[in-house]
Amino acid sequence: MAPKRSSAKRETSDQVEDADERALDPTLTDKPDVSDSEMARPAKKRKQSYDKSQSIKKSDHLDYSFSDTVGHDGNEKPPKRNAFNPTGKLPEKPTPIETLRETLKEQGKAEGKPKNVLYWMRMRDHRIEDNRALAKASEIVQSNQGSHLIALFIISPDDYRSHDRSPRRIDFTLRNLRDLQKQFENDLNIPFIILTHKPRTDIPNKVMQLCKEWNVNRLYGNIEYEVDELWRDIQILEQGKKESIHCTFIDDTYVVPPGKVNTKDGRPYSVFSPWSRVWMDIVAKETEMLEEAPDPKSNDKSVREDENLKTLFDSKIPDHVEGFECKDGEYMRKLWPSGSKSAKQVLENFIKEKGGLHVLEGPADQFTTDEKSSNINGKESRIERYQTGRNLMHENGSSRISPYLTAGVISARACMRRVKEMTNNRLKVGRDSGPAAYNMEIGFRDFYGHVLAAWPRVCMGRAYITKYEDVVWEYDQSTLNAWKNGRTGYPIVDASMRQGAKQGYMHNRGRMIVAMFLTKHLMHDWREGESWFMQNFIDGDFASNNGGWQWSASTGTDPQPYFRIFNPLSQSEKCDPTGDYIRHWVPELRDIKGNAIHAPHERLSKEEFKTLDYPEPIVEHRFARQRALHRFKNVGEK
Numbered sequence: 203m204a205p206k207r208s209s210a211k212r213e214t215s216d217q218v219e220d221a222d223e224r225a226l227d228p229t230l231t232d233k234p235d236v237s238d239s240e241m242a243r244p245a246k247k248r249k250q251s252y253d254k255s256q257s258i259k260k261s262d263h264l265d266y267s268f269s270d271t272v273g274h275d276g277n278e279k280p281p282k283r284n285a286f287n288p289t290g291k292l293p294e295k296p297t298p299i300e301t302l303r304e305t306l307k308e309q310g311k312a313e314g315k316p317k318n319v320l321y322w323m324r325m326r327d328h329r330i331e332d333n334r335a336l337a338k339a340s341e342i343v344q345s346n347q348g349s350h351l352i353a354l355f356i357i358s359p360d361d362y363r364s365h366d367r368s369p370r371r372i373d374f375t376l377r378n379l380r381d382l383q384k385q386f387e388n389d390l391n392i393p394f395i396i397l398t399h400k401p402r403t404d405i406p407n408k409v410m411q412l413c414k415e416w417n418v419n420r421l422y423g424n425i426e427y428e429v430d431e432l433w434r435d436i437q438i439l440e441q442g443k444k445e446s447i448h449c450t451f452i453d454d455t456y457v458v459p460p461g462k463v464n465t466k467d468g469r470p471y472s473v474f475s476p477w478s479r480v481w482m483d484i485v486a487k488e489t490e491m492l493e494e495a496p497d498p499k500s501n502d503k504s505v506r507e508d509e510n511l512k513t514l515f516d517s518k519i520p521d522h523v524e525g526f527e528c529k530d531g532e533y534m535r536k537l538w539p540s541g542s543k544s545a546k547q548v549l550e551n552f553i554k555e556k557g558g559l560h561v562l563e564g565p566a567d568q569f570t571t572d573e574k575s576s577n578i579n580g581k582e583s584r585i586e587r588y589q590t591g592r593n594l595m596h597e598n599g600s601s602r603i604s605p606y607l608t609a610g611v612i613s614a615r616a617c618m619r620r621v622k623e624m625t626n627n628r629l630k631v632g633r634d635s636g637p638a639a640y641n642m643e644i645g646f647r648d649f650y651g652h653v654l655a656a657w658p659r660v661c662m663g664r665a666y667i668t669k670y671e672d673v674v675w676e677y678d679q680s681t682l683n684a685w686k687n688g689r690t691g692y693p694i695v696d697a698s699m700r701q702g703a704k705q706g707y708m709h710n711r712g713r714m715i716v717a718m719f720l721t722k723h724l725m726h727d728w729r730e731g732e733s734w735f736m737q738n739f740i741d742g743d744f745a746s747n748n749g750g751w752q753w754s755a756s757t758g759t760d761p762q763p764y765f766r767i768f769n770p771l772s773q774s775e776k777c778d779p780t781g782d783y784i785r786h787w788v789p790e791l792r793d794i795k796g797n798a799i800h801a802p803h804e805r806l807s808k809e810e811f812k813t814l815d816y817p818e819p820i821v822e823h824r825f826a827r828q829r830a831l832h833r834f835k836n837v838g839e840k
């Protein structure tokens with residue numbers, strides 16, 4: 203179909219291009235993250251916006267009550283998550299992570315000779331290599347003859363529901379557990395027990411009971427930083443103390459432990475840019491941050507004869523978890539194969555494969571071209587092109603490692619170590635090369651972990667900037683459904699949403715575009731989108747997802763005010779310049795040639811548009827922008 207570009211229509215679309223957006227994000231080939239946009243502002247203003255976000259009053263967010271319901275009236279208080287915390291209150295100080303660290307300190311060193319040792323695997327550490335809690339547990343076993351290492355994973359459907367975990371993510375978990383069980387039991391003689399337990403508030407009791415049954419008096423786990431999980435671990439520490447079971451929880455998920463990157467006077471940073479400078483400094487100076495944890499050693503064969511332990515081998519892993527049946531399991535298995543070998547391959551491909559190719563599907567661990575490293579100039583690789591490639595939605599520009607990092611199938615440390623190795627062992631972080639920018643994005647992941655731990659209210663369904671909790675949202679099911687189904691009439695939004703629905707994964711630029719569209723154009727509560735992503739994505743990660751949504755909705759840690767409103771049309775033209783991303787994901791538009799692909803309703807004739815089975819835009823950009831500006835400026839007003 204030929205594009206029809208009448209000058210009048212062209213003018214309309216140019217007009218809707220948002221001047222604020224251009225000012226804030228001049229290139230649009232660079233992610234408009236806080237560092238870039240913040241650095242573009244005068245230092246005085248930067249300081250002001252920083253101070254403002256620091257000055258949120260405690261009284262603004264003290265009353266936390268819990269419910270599982272999602273409010274649907276624009277004036278209702280936002281939805282809150284059901285919590286593990288039995289008090290129903292979430293004190294800002296000390297934060298749960300501070301309480302956990304304090305309780306760990308107070309309990310002191312383990313006393314007495316270790317009996318058996320339990321490593322409790324959680325949702326973020328699905329690997330054997332470079333796993334700190336597992337390595338520590340193994341070290342204790344090695345130094346004590348007669349003691350054995352046991353590994354445990356608890357399937358907790360209540361937690362999955364409360365975290366909106368997607369069936370794809372749960373299916374990926376089970377697939378990884380199967381791989382891990384083989385490695386634990388066949389290669390290391392370590393029984394790996396997988397059991398399902400409900401209710402989630404009873405998990406500490408269950409773990410204590412298992413420790414007693416298995417003659418365990420040392421327990422190791424990697425810290426999970428979500429609020430309920432922290433409360434759970436605090437309770438376990440208290441129960442362990444009573445039962446003489448010494449429990450240790452270790453920082454492993456992030457490169458730098460949450461709570462370590464602070465201002466000189468010990469406050470947490472709320473802005474990425476200054477935070478990242480301190481973060482980089484720590485990673486560069488404290489070499490243990492990237493150090494690989496030693497592999498666990500095998501149990502002595504005698505474990506197979508131990509009366510208590512021999513029956514623990516071959517624990518059954520269910521095919522699925524009830525309520526989390528994965529309907530497209532076969533496709534997911536192909537696209538996102540499980541196991542640490544696959545995760546490493548995904549990273550290797552990113553480092554060695556030729557960049558700039560149009561690749562929109564295909565298994566994450568397979569090369570999409572025959573042009574391997576030996577054939578390509580290093581500068582043409584995906585990672586070297588990353589700064590540009592990561593914003594071009596039709597390209598193989600980013601690493602696609604997020605499902606693996608989210609589940610901990612590979613550690614963030616391992617990713618940075620591998621990148622360091624390819625840059626002649628020099629750690630580069632910043633914006634001046636692809637590898638440096640890649641490390642910076644790993645830093646972004648750390649940043650959102652830091653935000654989650656420092657401001658636990660974000661884990662309770664609360665806005666980071668509490669005054670925006672009273673923004674009046676629209677609760678129009680038809681526009682919400684149009685967004686979910688990729689039928690908004692904005693091709694770039696629809697293409698991104700359809701990629702998300704099909705692959706359980708979406709390009710980062712797409713995530714920003716659709717999140718901003720839902721919250722600013724359609725004025726839907728960001729929590730609606732946050733849960734939709736979690737319920738559908740294989741890489742659903744609470745901290746990064748919440749951080750990304752709150753950033754997009756301007757309720758988060760972005761130092762720019764609410765007037766950052768992406769224009770979907772200019773985003774489309776710059777981030778999908780050929781239109782191939784749209785053509786791939788929105789087949790109704792496949793035959794449109796040229797620039798009309800970005801705005802068919804405007805740029806094709808009426809007759810031509812009618813022949814497409816494609817909706818008109820469900821909202822007009824200029825109207826939507828004005829409405830969003832009004833609602834954010836006048837919080838509480840319609």
Ligand SMILES: Cc1cc2nc3c(=O)[nH]c(=O)nc-3n(C[C@H](O)[C@H](O)[C@H](O)COP(=O)(O)OP(=O)(O)OC[C@H]3O[C@@H](n4cnc5c(N)ncnc54)[C@H](O)[C@@H]3O)c2cc1C
Binds near residue numbers: 710741749
């Ligand atoms: C609204 C929204 C929701 C998001 N939800 C998630 C989520 O649930 N899980 C998730 O892993 N990421 C999330 N992100 C961040 C980012 O979009 C994905 O990490 C990225 O698209 C994954 O693709 P990749 O592995 O190819 O990324 P690459 O560009 O190759 O980056 C490598 C890794 O760096 C980290 N990273 C990159 N960008 C970001 C970022 N902006 N914030 C935090 N970490 C980052 C991720 O771990 C990523 O895998 C979200 C972003 C937005 C705007």
